Amino acid sequence: MGPRIGYLGQDHSLGFHLRSHSLAGCPTGPVSEEPQMPDKDIKAMMGTEDTPGGKASPDPQDSRPSVFHSIKVFVLCHSLLQLAQLMISGYLKGSISTVEKRFGLSSQTSGLLAAFNEVGNTALIVFVSYFGSRVHRPRLIGCGAILVALAGLLMALPHFISEPYRFDNTSPADMPQDSEASLCLPSTSARAPASSNSSCSSHTQAQHLVAVGIMFTAQTVLGVGGVPIQPFGISYIDDFAHNSNSPLYLGILFAVTMLGPGMAYGLGGLMLRLYVDINRMPEGGINLTSKDPRWVGAWWLGFLISAGVVALAAIPYFFFPREMPKEKHELRFRRRVLAVSASPVSKGEDSSSEQSTEASPEKKAGLAQIAPNLTAVQFIKVFPRVLLRTLRHPIFLLVVLSQVCTSSMVAGMATFLPKFLERQFSVTASFANLLIGCVTIPLAIMGIVMGGFLVKRLRLGPMRCSILCLLGMLFCLLLSLPLFFMGCSTHHIAGIIHQPGAQPGLERFPGCMEPCSCPSDDFNPVCEPSSRVEYLTPCHAGCTSRMVQEALDKSQVFYTNCSCVAGGSPVLAGSCDSACSHLVLPFMILVGLGATLASVTHTPSFMLILRGVKKEDKTLAVGIQFMLQRVLAWMPSPVIHGTAIDTTCVHWAQSCGRRAVCRYYDNDLLRNRFIGLQFFFKTSSLACFALILAILRQQNKEEGTKATVSSPGLQQQLLASGREKKPEESRV
Numbered sequence: 001m002g003p004r005i006g007y008l009g010q011d012h013s014l015g016f017h018l019r020s021h022s023l024a025g026c027p028t029g030p031v032s033e034e035p036q037m038p039d040k041d042i043k044a045m046m047g048t049e050d051t052p053g054g055k056a057s058p059d060p061q062d063s064r065p066s067v068f069h070s071i072k073v074f075v076l077c078h079s080l081l082q083l084a085q086l087m088i089s090g091y092l093k094g095s096i097s098t099v100e101k102r103f104g105l106s107s108q109t110s111g112l113l114a115a116f117n118e119v120g121n122t123a124l125i126v127f128v129s130y131f132g133s134r135v136h137r138p139r140l141i142g143c144g145a146i147l148v149a150l151a152g153l154l155m156a157l158p159h160f161i162s163e164p165y166r167f168d169n170t171s172p173a174d175m176p177q178d179s180e181a182s183l184c185l186p187s188t189s190a191r192a193p194a195s196s197n198s199s200c201s202s203h204t205q206a207q208h209l210v211a212v213g214i215m216f217t218a219q220t221v222l223g224v225g226g227v228p229i230q231p232f233g234i235s236y237i238d239d240f241a242h243n244s245n246s247p248l249y250l251g252i253l254f255a256v257t258m259l260g261p262g263m264a265y266g267l268g269g270l271m272l273r274l275y276v277d278i279n280r281m282p283e284g285g286i287n288l289t290s291k292d293p294r295w296v297g298a299w300w301l302g303f304l305i306s307a308g309v310v311a312l313a314a315i316p317y318f319f320f321p322r323e324m325p326k327e328k329h330e331l332r333f334r335r336r337v338l339a340v341s342a343s344p345v346s347k348g349e350d351s352s353s354e355q356s357t358e359a360s361p362e363k364k365a366g367l368a369q370i371a372p373n374l375t376a377v378q379f380i381k382v383f384p385r386v387l388l389r390t391l392r393h394p395i396f397l398l399v400v401l402s403q404v405c406t407s408s409m410v411a412g413m414a415t416f417l418p419k420f421l422e423r424q425f426s427v428t429a430s431f432a433n434l435l436i437g438c439v440t441i442p443l444a445i446m447g448i449v450m451g452g453f454l455v456k457r458l459r460l461g462p463m464r465c466s467i468l469c470l471l472g473m474l475f476c477l478l479l480s481l482p483l484f485f486m487g488c489s490t491h492h493i494a495g496i497i498h499q500p501g502a503q504p505g506l507e508r509f510p511g512c513m514e515p516c517s518c519p520s521d522d523f524n525p526v527c528e529p530s531s532r533v534e535y536l537t538p539c540h541a542g543c544t545s546r547m548v549q550e551a552l553d554k555s556q557v558f559y560t561n562c563s564c565v566a567g568g569s570p571v572l573a574g575s576c577d578s579a580c581s582h583l584v585l586p587f588m589i590l591v592g593l594g595a596t597l598a599s600v601t602h603t604p605s606f607m608l609i610l611r612g613v614k615k616e617d618k619t620l621a622v623g624i625q626f627m628l629q630r631v632l633a634w635m636p637s638p639v640i641h642g643t644a645i646d647t648t649c650v651h652w653a654q655s656c657g658r659r660a661v662c663r664y665y666d667n668d669l670l671r672n673r674f675i676g677l678q679f680f681f682k683t684s685s686l687a688c689f690a691l692i693l694a695i696l697r698q699q700n701k702e703e704g705t706k707a708t709v710s711s712p713g714l715q716q717q718l719l720a721s722g723r724e725k726k727p728e729e730s731r732v
Contacts, residue, residue: 002683004509004660006567016204029144053688066319067318068320069321070324070505071249071323071324071327072138073137073239074233074237074320074324075249075252075253077221077320078141078233079147079252079253079256080256080313081196081310081313081317082229082230082233082253082256082257082260083256083260084260084306084309084310084313085148085198085260086257086260086261087261087263087264087267087306088148088151088152088307088309088581089117089222089226090260090261090264091264091267091303091306092113093265093415093418094264094265094267094268094269094270094272094302094433094437095272095302095471096110096114096416097327097419097422097429097432098272098296098299099113099299100419100661101295102165102299103158103208103211103212104159104653104655104660104661105212105661106659106660106661106662107419107643107645107662108639108642108643109408109642110638110642111415111416111642112638112639112642112643113161113216113640114219114415114557114657115638115639116216116219116220116223116266117220117223117226117410118223118630118635119220119223119285120219120223120633121222121227121548122223122630122631124224124628125627125630135486137228137232137235137236138232138317138318138322138550139318139320139322140228141228141229141233141314141317142316142318144226144227144229145310145311145313145314146225146311146314147221147222147225148221148225148226148305148307149307149308149310149311149314150221150225150231150684151219151221151225151306151307152220152222152303152306152310152719153303153307154214154217154303154516154715155215155218155219156303156307157218158210158214158215159299159300160274161211161214162207162208162212164280164282165276165490167286167288167292167295168574171183171669181428182522182537182539183543183546183559184513184515184516184538184542184543184544184563185516191212191387195568196514199346201698204656205637205656213362213580228523231259232519234250234253237249237250238250239326240325241327242326242327242329244667246326246347250527252548258441258445259445261414261437261441262436262438262442262445262577264306264437265433265434265437265441266433266437266516267302267306268302268429268430268433268437269307269430269431269432269433269434271297271298271299271302271404272290272297272298272299272429272430272432273290274297275296275297275298276296276297276299278301284314287557289554290428291428291431292574292575293525293574293575293663294523294524295429296429297429298627302557307470316474322640332670343696355727363382364576366457385727386620387620390613390620390621390624391624393621394617395608396427396609396625398688398689399605399609399625400609400625400690401609401684401688402427402577402605402684402688402692403605403633404475404629405633405634405681405684405685406598406601406682406685407629407634407635407682407686408640408681409632409637409677409681409682409685410598410634411641412555412640412641412678412681413591413595413678415638415642416642416645416674417432417440417591418432418433418436418672420586420670420674421584423667423670424487424488424578424580424587424667424671425578425583426575426577426578427581427583427584435584435585438496439588439589439592440588440591440592440595441591443592443593444592444595444596444598444599445599446599447597447598447599447602448599448600448603449604450596450599450600451472451600451601451602451604452602452603454468454604455603455607460604462608462696463700465604465605465607466604466689466692466696467691467693468600468601469604469605469608470662470689470690471599472597472600473597473598473601473685474686475597476594476598476682477679477683479590479594480675480679480682481679483587483590483591483678484671484672484674484675486583486586487580487582487583487587487668487671488579488580488645489667490535490576490650490664490665490666490668491532491534491538491576491579491670492531492532492533492663493533493535493651494533494534494536494540494564495535495540496650496651496664501692506672511646512542512563512564513540513541513542513563514537516542518536518537518539518540519537519539520654521653522536522537522539522656523536524537524538525537525575526538526543526571526572526573527571527572527574527575528541528562528565528566528569528571528572529571529572530569531566532576533565534575538559538562538700538732541562541564541648542562542563542564542565543560543561543562543563544560544561544562545559545561546559546560547559547560547570557572558571558572558573563630578667598682609622609625615705641674643664644673644677645670645673645674646662646667647669648665648669648670648673649666650664650665651663
């Protein structure tokens, strides 16, 4: 999750920086002929540009400039908006297992749902490069944010149009759930078919299809609404901030934005502690706890909260001008830091970089400059040719492939890691979300910051950047090896899974539940604590009575007179706990450290892209990298991981004759396939970085050979001055 944020931000900031400068003073096309700049904007710009020192004129109307004409206010608003946007898009990943249980979805379907927001985003993101600064960017950002808020409301809508959640399918609708209907009683044979038929009416099935369709539509709207937010916001900051302040503002923007996924998991941890029907609780309450496998939390409440935050964050964008005065002064504390830490060499480099930044627009050639002069049809015709030309660069292609592998790993882990923790270590959905939000996300952010610091502090060139990426991914791969062995096998489930050496359950008493007529679609698991044997329902254990033991803080439900249990001992309500629950914290620490090392490769790999293509193709190369990551990683990866998880299921729930949610998994197979997919993507990324390093070494040898052959008389001078020029030449 962390790496993805950085990729998006840097993609668009560079691209729109070039396009915005190329548009200055070049009114071409029908849109630019009528800029329709408000009078207040013109006065504000004239007041700051014509007055000495950049101060506003003493005109009474301009004596109090609007707060929305400050780029600092825009940075603050945009940081909050991107934070809220990532919170609403990441919330579904934290509640994916809850949505599966509530609507009877397989992991493949839920993975497709999680990836569906990329469809609308990818379909429109190419046109963002075409529009550039032709549009009123703040207002378009506000409209996109309104769409994102609307998508959040649509995601919560299925809860309100669906019937209340019934975790006990055998109880009639007019009776309290968890009644004697799941016990071993001969009378249940007459009630089970009626209950099944009533729950499979045509109205119920149509209601289910509508609810799932609304969620897929909401994900599409979420992707469409997020298209203009990040690229237009970053380009707006880069256009009107001071040249020295722009990197600082973008750094603040990314730092605040990266907190969004962590807050999404934290919000999920809080909301999933509440019961799903908290707004329509049945009379007498419920007999479930959050540890019960039938528990469904209030997944919809987080979408309402996130949508409200996004809607509030969208309001200021309708008051920002289309263009605002260019920031004239560098921040004071930044100048003090530079004055203290700058050396004569760094001052010379800064001045040279400022001169190169303020270079004439003629040097900024390529598609980024000519795109505003093209029509939409011409832009679409030119795009494939430039795409093929860019993909011919071996360094660019290998770096993009490595980032695709890393993004695939992140997408699968972010979507299904909460569910994996629930199944593997018997933790609740809320606790799994809190673990990810408090451990994995902060460590991933730390890795991104560390990678950028190493590149800048050590002035790493392309060769050393590739070495840093290679080492980071190598150690990340090594840390994932112990994860294959951190887990336990699925405990004995009577009639489904029998562990070697375990005490027999139904096998010893094959006819113990024949007179019970147990319904096949019921799910009310009970556990025999001494042998750790789990039964699907009290009926499958042959229990004929139910008792509740009251305690100070909670009540415990027991089922007694169980004919299928050895010795007829009572069984506890709920699933048996995993014997590996104590391994969840070491597991998360290793996952977090691996995320840190993988995130270290983000900044150096991005610099390899900038150094691997021609100067005139840099802008489009970054955009192509962003598009390929979405198409090849963020869209298919959740579906691939979900499909792999479904293949490990050993018992499916049935709903109206169709396969619904999975009840039990083979934990060993689940762990090997889920961690194995992560291992595969890490290995592929490592192989790409190894090839990049080999190509760079070969290119350096060829350049050295050409230099020696072309000027043999200067060989001694080159050797003498090589040590002095090497750091400056390899500086990124």
